[in-house]
Amino acid sequence: MSFGSKLKENIGMLLVAVFYAIAGILGLVEFYIANFPPHLAIMGILSILAAYGVFQKRAWSFWLVAIMFFVATTFSAYQLYYTIGKDLLLNVTLAGYIVLTWIATICMITRRKKLQS
DSSP states (O other): OOHHHHHHHTHHHHHHHHHHHHHHHHHHHHHHHTTOOHHHHHHHHHHHHHHHHHHTTBTHHHHHHHHHHHHHHHHHHHHHHHHTTTOHHHHHHHHHHHHHHHHHHHHHHHTGGGSBO
């Protein structure tokens, strides 16, 4: 099987891994910018671990993505509720993050059987 056909077959998992890698890096950057709130560091580290697990197709990555689904949705919805109408860019970013988290989780649920034990 060629690399191109493998990539086409696993493009959804690759996109999920890229999403969690970018979210993790941005979470760690925000951790530094926002004067070191620990919840941002934890979310950033968990996102990077999820990206690694999804990229390597590890079975435990499904559970980490499930945990990140609840953590990210709760955190983003809480922040969105308290900043609604105050900062349009932040509101759009948080809403986009919630949507992308849900899409990534649905993608993981549908491709769960492709993960290694």
